[in-house]
Amino acid sequence: MSNTITLYNTLTRQKETFKPINSNSIGMYVCGPTVYGDAHLGHAKSYVSFDLIYRYLTHIYPQVKYVQNITDVGHLTDDADEGDDKITKQSRLEKVDPMAVVEKYMYNYFRDMDALNVLRPNISPRPSGHIPEQIAAIEELIKKGFAYEANGSVYFDVTTYNKDHDYGKLSGRKVEEMMDGAANRTLNAQSEKRTPLDFAIWKKADESHLMQWSSPWGMGYPGWHIECTVMSQKYLGDNFDIHGGGLENAFPHHECEIAQAEANSDKPFANYWLHNNMVTINGQKMGKSLGNGIFCHELFTGDNYQLTQAYSPMTIRFFILQSHYRSTLDFSNEALGAAEKGLKRLSKAMQLVDSLKSSDQSTVNVGELKDKLYAAMNDDFNSPIAIAHLFEAVKWINNLTEGKEQISEVDLATFKTFLNTFFFDILGLKIESDNSVSSTDHSAVNALMDLVLEFRASAKENKNYAMADQIRDRLKALNIQVKDSKDGAKWEYEN
Amino acid sequence: MSNTITLYNTLTRQKETFKPINSNSIGMYVCGPTVYGDAHLGHAKSYVSFDLIYRYLTHIYPQVKYVQNITDVGHLTDDADEGDDKITKQSRLEKVDPMAVVEKYMYNYFRDMDALNVLRPNISPRPSGHIPEQIAAIEELIKKGFAYEANGSVYFDVTTYNKDHDYGKLSGRKVEEMMDGAANRTLNAQSEKRTPLDFAIWKKADESHLMQWSSPWGMGYPGWHIECTVMSQKYLGDNFDIHGGGLENAFPHHECEIAQAEANSDKPFANYWLHNNMVTINGQKMGKSLGNGIFCHELFTGDNYQLTQAYSPMTIRFFILQSHYRSTLDFSNEALGAAEKGLKRLSKAMQLVDSLKSSDQSTVNVGELKDKLYAAMNDDFNSPIAIAHLFEAVKWINNLTEGKEQISEVDLATFKTFLNTFFFDILGLKIESDNSVSSTDHSAVNALMDLVLEFRASAKENKNYAMADQIRDRLKALNIQVKDSKDGAKWEYEN
Numbered sequence: 001m002s003n004t005i006t007l008y009n010t011l012t013r014q015k016e017t018f019k020p021i022n023s024n025s026i027g028m029y030v031c032g033p034t035v036y037g038d039a040h041l042g043h044a045k046s047y048v049s050f051d052l053i054y055r056y057l058t059h060i061y062p063q064v065k066y067v068q069n070i071t072d073v074g075h076l077t078d079d080a081d082e083g084d085d086k087i088t089k090q091s092r093l094e095k096v097d098p099m100a101v102v103e104k105y106m107y108n109y110f111r112d113m114d115a116l117n118v119l120r121p122n123i124s125p126r127p128s129g130h131i132p133e134q135i136a137a138i139e140e141l142i143k144k145g146f147a148y149e150a151n152g153s154v155y156f157d158v159t160t161y162n163k164d165h166d167y168g169k170l171s172g173r174k175v176e177e178m179m180d181g182a183a184n185r186t187l188n189a190q191s192e193k194r195t196p197l198d199f200a201i202w203k204k205a206d207e208s209h210l211m212q213w214s215s216p217w218g219m220g221y222p223g224w225h226i227e228c229t230v231m232s233q234k235y236l237g238d239n240f241d242i243h244g245g246g247l248e249n250a251f252p253h254h255e256c257e258i259a260q261a262e263a264n265s266d267k268p269f270a271n272y273w274l275h276n277n278m279v280t281i282n283g284q285k286m287g288k289s290l291g292n293g294i295f296c297h298e299l300f301t302g303d304n305y306q307l308t309q310a311y312s313p314m315t316i317r318f319f320i321l322q323s324h325y326r327s328t329l330d331f332s333n334e335a336l337g338a339a340e341k342g343l344k345r346l347s348k349a350m351q352l353v354d355s356l357k358s359s360d361q362s363t364v365n366v367g368e369l370k371d372k373l374y375a376a377m378n379d380d381f382n383s384p385i386a387i388a389h390l391f392e393a394v395k396w397i398n399n400l401t402e403g404k405e406q407i408s409e410v411d412l413a414t415f416k417t418f419l420n421t422f423f424f425d426i427l428g429l430k431i432e433s434d435n436s437v438s439s440t441d442h443s444a445v446n447a448l449m450d451l452v453l454e455f456r457a458s459a460k461e462n463k464n465y466a467m468a469d470q471i472r473d474r475l476k477a478l479n480i481q482v483k484d485s486k487d488g489a490k491w492e493y494e495n
Numbered sequence: 496m497s498n499t500i501t502l503y504n505t506l507t508r509q510k511e512t513f514k515p516i517n518s519n520s521i522g523m524y525v526c527g528p529t530v531y532g533d534a535h536l537g538h539a540k541s542y543v544s545f546d547l548i549y550r551y552l553t554h555i556y557p558q559v560k561y562v563q564n565i566t567d568v569g570h571l572t573d574d575a576d577e578g579d580d581k582i583t584k585q586s587r588l589e590k591v592d593p594m595a596v597v598e599k600y601m602y603n604y605f606r607d608m609d610a611l612n613v614l615r616p617n618i619s620p621r622p623s624g625h626i627p628e629q630i631a632a633i634e635e636l637i638k639k640g641f642a643y644e645a646n647g648s649v650y651f652d653v654t655t656y657n658k659d660h661d662y663g664k665l666s667g668r669k670v671e672e673m674m675d676g677a678a679n680r681t682l683n684a685q686s687e688k689r690t691p692l693d694f695a696i697w698k699k700a701d702e703s704h705l706m707q708w709s710s711p712w713g714m715g716y717p718g719w720h721i722e723c724t725v726m727s728q729k730y731l732g733d734n735f736d737i738h739g740g741g742l743e744n745a746f747p748h749h750e751c752e753i754a755q756a757e758a759n760s761d762k763p764f765a766n767y768w769l770h771n772n773m774v775t776i777n778g779q780k781m782g783k784s785l786g787n788g789i790f791c792h793e794l795f796t797g798d799n800y801q802l803t804q805a806y807s808p809m810t811i812r813f814f815i816l817q818s819h820y821r822s823t824l825d826f827s828n829e830a831l832g833a834a835e836k837g838l839k840r841l842s843k844a845m846q847l848v849d850s851l852k853s854s855d856q857s858t859v860n861v862g863e864l865k866d867k868l869y870a871a872m873n874d875d876f877n878s879p880i881a882i883a884h885l886f887e888a889v890k891w892i893n894n895l896t897e898g899k900e901q902i903s904e905v906d907l908a909t910f911k912t913f914l915n916t917f918f919f920d921i922l923g924l925k926i927e928s929d930n931s932v933s934s935t936d937h938s939a940v941n942a943l944m945d946l947v948l949e950f951r952a953s954a955k956e957n958k959n960y961a962m963a964d965q966i967r968d969r970l971k972a973l974n975i976q977v978k979d980s981k982d983g984a985k986w987e988y989e990n
Contacts, residue, residue: 065592097560097730100617107615120602122595129624132708213627235592441936444988447973448943451966455950471946478942493939 003060007380008326010250010273011170015380018272020241026057026064027240029232029270031249032124034071035105036090038295039112041316041331042246042279042286048317048428049276049325050244051118055426056377067235068121070109072102072128073211074203075224080252081200085221088210098210102126112296115313117428123235127227131213134222134230137264138201138215146263150192152204152218156225158197161259167197170258170273171251199256201226225256232270233261243270247277274325281306281331294331308333311340314432318343321383321427342391347431349394350423352401353416359406364396366411370418377426386422393419453482453489498555502875503821505745505768506665510875513767515736521552521559522735524727524765526744527619529566530600531585533790534607536811536826537741537774537781543812543923544771544820545739546613550921551872562730563616565604567597567623568706569698570719575747576695580716583705593705597621607791610808612923618730622722626708629717629725632759633696633710641758645687647699647713651720653692656754662692665753665768666746694751696721720751727765728756738765742772769820776801776826789826803828806835809927813838816878816922837886842926844889845918847896848911854901859891861906865913872921881917888914948977948984 005018020026030050033043050068057064077083091098110120127134138154141147147156158167162175178197200223205212212219232240238261245254254273261269279286286292294304302310311319319339323329369389376385393415399405407415423429452471459467472482479494500513515521525545528538545563552559572578586593605615622629633649636642642651653662657670673692695718700707707714727735733756740749749768756764774781781787789799797805806814814834818824864884871880888910894900902910918924947966954962967977974989 065595097618099620099730100560103615103618120598123592123598125594126624129621132626136709214631235594441940444973444975445936445939445943448940448947451969452943452946474946478939480939 003374003378005056005060005378005381007272007274009271010275013172016272018241020061021239021271024062026061026242027236028054028057028064028066028242028244029228029236029240030066030068030121030243031228031245031253032068032070032121033105033109034075034086035102035109036075036086037105037288038297039109040286040288040293040295041299041329042293043109044112044116044296044299044316045279045320045325045329046246046276047113047118048116048320050274051116051428052321052325052383052426053242053244053274053381054119054121055428056381059421059426065123065236066119066121067123067125067232069228069231070102070106070124070126071224071227072099072106072126074127074222074227081203081223085209085211088208091210099128102128108297115300116296116317117313117430119428125231125235127222127231128211130227130231130234131222133234134226135202135215137226137230137260138222140264141201141260144263146259147201148194149217152220153192153200154202154217155193155198156201156256156259156263157194158199158259159195161263165259165262167259168251168255170255173251173255199223199225199252201260225253226260228253229257229260229269232257233265238265238269239267240270242272242274244274244276247275250275276325277328279329279331283330286331306331306333309337311336312432314430315340315343318346318387318429322387324380324382324384326380343429346387346390346394346423347429349397350419351431352397353419356397356400356407356412356416358409358412360408361406362408362411363405364400364407364411366407366415369393369396370414373418373422383427386427390419390422449480449491453491456482456489498869498873500551500555500873500876502767502769504766505770508667511767513736515556516734516766519557521556521737522731523549523552523559523561523737523739524723524731524735525561525563525616525738526723526740526748527563527565527616528600528604529570529581530597530604531570531581532600532783533792534604535781535783535788535790536794536824537788538604539607539611539791539794539811540774540815540820540824541741541771542608542613543611543815545769546611546923547816547820547878547921548737548739548769548876549614549616550923551876554916554921560618560731561614561616562618562620562727564723564726565597565601565619565621566719566722567594567601567621569622569717569722576698576718580704580706583703586705594623597623603792610795611791611812612808612925614923620726620730622717622726623706625722625726625729626717628729629721630697630708630710632721632725632755633717635759636696636755639758641754642696643689644712647715648687648695649697649712650688650693651696651751651754651758652689653694653754654690656758660754660757662754663750665750668746668750694718694720694747696755720748721755723748724752724755724764727752728760733760733764734762735765737767737769739769739771742770745770771820772823774824774826778825781826801826801828804832806831807927809925810835810838813841813882813924817882819875819877819879821875838924841882841885841889841918842924844892845914846926847892848914851892851895851902851907851911853904853907855903856901857903857906858900859895859902859906861902861910864888864891865909868913868917878922881922885914885917944975944986948986951977951984 006015007018009016033039054064054066072087073085075086077086077089087098087101091101094101138147141156142149142154146161147154158175161167167175168178175197179195202215202217202220202222204218205220209221212221232243258269281292292306294306298304298307299311299316300313315336319336320329322339369392372389373386376382376389396405400407456468456471459471475482480491481494482489482491501510502513504511528534549559549561567582568580570581572581572584582593582596586596589596633642636651637644637649641656642649653670656662662670663673670692674690697710697712697715697717699713700715704716707716727738738749753764776787787801789801793799793802794806794811795808810831814831815824817834864887867884868881871877871884891900895902951963951966954966970977975986976989977984977986
């Protein structure tokens with residue numbers, strides 16, 4: 001079958017057929033984290049979602065260039081252009097260099113994403129590593145009349161831009177209406193902005209800002225929005241296929257990215273805008289500031305008051321994939337517990353696939369199931385539907401194992417291939433090497449040895465030395481050495 | 496005891512007492528890898544060595560700022576200023592962006608170093624992320640007359656610098672002698688250098704160079720030497736405590752770093768220069784270009800023609816620590832096998848420490864052993880001597896366990912503390928969760944269950960149903976469920 005992907009484009013508010021600029025090399029940019037704290041369930045939802053999309057595109061197309069930034073400067077506490085720099089603020093709290101804060105939380109971020117089996121992006125650029133590129137873009141915007149300098153900072157001029165462009169096209173807002181709304185927010189008397197909608201693309205640095213660079217406008221640092229415009233275009237070109245991010249960043253962040261890019265290049269920026277929805281808890285938004293956030297490492301250890309147990313990384317991943325990326329994901333221990341059970345059932349079946357035996361004919365329609373799986377993923381990456389179809393396969397696997405269904409040799413080969421492709425490659429699931437099994441084994445060995453040594457002791461007591469020696473020989477064959485002592489028999493593995 | 500560290504300073508060619516600039520915060524910079532290929536045993540030797548030094552300094556001083564760069568641009572194939580950029584060359588081979596090459600090998604590097612339990616540096620700066628800082632330093636050098644522009648490139652003027660400074664002081668070379676030697680190397684007719692000793696600090700980029708930036712001298716990229724000068728000084732100040740690196744980089748790389756830094760700041764650059772020695776094989780240098788290099792991941796899997804088996808990361812670490820960082824490390828399977836055995840013996844003893852029991856008095860001199868361990872580390876971080884003393888402790892632990900020696904309560908507390916400190920914190924060793932043990936457990940469980948079920952079968956055969964039931968009940972208590980079938984009894988863990 002031909003795999004035509006249909007995806008929901010926030011820009012047009014409808015599902016569209018995905019038409020790559022160059023089908024030999026897809027370009028995708030996703031807004032990455034600002035690394036001033038650990039990754040929470042919201043990050044997991046966002047990056048597992050785009051990992052699914054990246055994996056599926058990689059399955060369909062020969063090459064996907066996946067760029068995801070790591071924000072290390074310029075993201076201010078109010079998400080716009082006021083407030084403290086998030087990294088700098090954290091560095092004061094931790095009393096270390098801002099760059100040490102960045103290293104620490106970037107490490108933790110990738111550690112948690114690795115655990116969730118999120119593939120690394122091809123490039124993870126950082127704004128501090130692209131200062132000259134950002135300054136060049138800002139100079140260009142000023143030259144073209146889309147930005148103005150004021151007292152060492154530079155602002156994007158939304159009014160001028162909106163004359164020939166459509167500021168608000170992504171988020172569906174109208175500049176006039178926003179202006180009316182903004183009229184109520186009086187511009188601060190000291191404001192350097194011409195209108196409240198203008199936004200900073202370069203900020204003058206006061207002494208408290210520990211990261212600053214020399215620029216044509218004095219010492220300063222780039223605004224949060226300009227980094228994504230500049231770094232996506234540097235690595236993917238002025239016009240590229242897909243831009244992704246969290247829905248909460250559609251405005252102002254992504255809207256501003258588009259304005260900056262299209263003002264400078266006079267070309268469309270990203271063709272498709274994909275946004276993942278948020279995580280809720282009891283219907284309420286989950287967030288750090290709301291006090292109900294849960295870090296990924298807390299999920300893995302169970303160490304958070306909202307958790308009744310620990311959940312393995314694959315359980316979290318499976319839980320996320322069981323809802324669509326554009327749907328909200330409602331957290332509850334019940335839902336996670338159900339995901340845990342479901343994944344166990346699926347994993348158990350996946351381990352049986354290799355030992356399935358073929359028959360002369362098939363009683364299951366393998367081709368149809370395969371088509372359904374692809375159809376689900378082609379329909380805006382609908383992982384919950386794909387997973388539902390995999391559970392149909394679980395039923396088949398169990399029935400085939402018990403001889404209640406039959407499968408032909410050709411069908412079995414197809415079945416194996418697409419199950420492995422979907423489970424491991426596309427959904428990115430893993431059979432978890434269950435630590436609890438190895439510790440179960442470990443305690444079982446100890447307890448079984450107690451039992452066996454009791455048998456041996458009672459054989460000896462009954463003067464059944466042949467039996468006692470036989471037990472010792474059998475254990476020796478297992479590389480288990482028995483030593484008799486005053487306190488009874490002891491044992492250890494031989495080296 | 497007071498811990499005064501004595502270290503061998505390459506700059507003075509003698510052991511010196513370490514006197515920190517600010518004992519509340521030590522600054523250490525170590526040259527990191529150029530990430531165009533995987534880390535090999537030579538990298539492991541270098542970064543385990545400096546990890547040992549970092550760990551010991553962290554143990555003695557309240558704070559150590561450890562900066563280690565990741566070179567992502569400017570390192571040319573001849574290690575000086577001719578040839579292709581190593582990253583760019585690799586990106587052509589792999590047909591991906593240079594930055595994708597950087598991400599891939601940086602990921603692999605940290606993966607392998609993490610496995611070796613090498614602590615992450617506080618900051619891992621990259622030259623592509625410090626272009627403005629490097630351009631500013633170069634501009635300053637030109638302004639001060641220590642550098643000159645020629646046809647879009649900028650060169651450091653060794654002759655001018657050497658008038659008031661000592662170029663060659665680190666490596667013990669004399670400019671006059673080097674000039675005489677260089678006279679035989681005729682300067683290429685097209686050479687832009689004034690003398691053969693001058694070195695590039697900014698290189699004009701031709702089209703083939705995929706990473707290039709705008710500068711006052713046109714499009715180009717920074718030289719390899721300038722990055723370390725600029726990034727170490729940015730994060731640690733103009734004058735800082737320790738600069739480390741491989742001995743093979745003392746000249747020209749470190750010599751050039753000193754020249755650039757001291758020309759600009761007019762202050763001493765690093766106070767102490769520490770160099771680790773190389774890895775040899777049969778007395779010959781081990782190296783990629785010599786065809787006898789071994790990657791870290793090959794060591795861990797055994798997948799290299801020179802390896803007779805796989806070695807665990809801790810075996811490799813222990814092997815490296817068993818020779819001094821300034822000594823060469825001669826690779827052989829025999830030596831690694833011995834390290835593996837030694838580490839096993841040490842780890843086994845470390846696992847007994849917590850169960851040691853105290854007596855009224857001590858027959859072992861704990862204080863003396865502790866002093867010896869610190870003395871070894873204080874003497875230029877002499878890990879092989881420290882390890883030899885730990886084996887003295889192993890003897891004690893075994894004798895104490897068998898009741899052949901005694902230890903008082905106070906001494907036992909001291910003993911436990913410093914053993915744990917040295918083994919885990921300073922030497923950075925870990926008790927490896929032995930996969931072979933859990934797989935041993937797993938096969939043992941299966942074999943033991945075969946044995947137990949045989950007993951049960953024979954009890955049933957002998958109509959000893961009480962015994963058979965007792966076995967079943969004992970197994971049930973272990974969460975092992977026995978199911979009788981036509982093919983004999985089967986078992987599984989109950990959920």
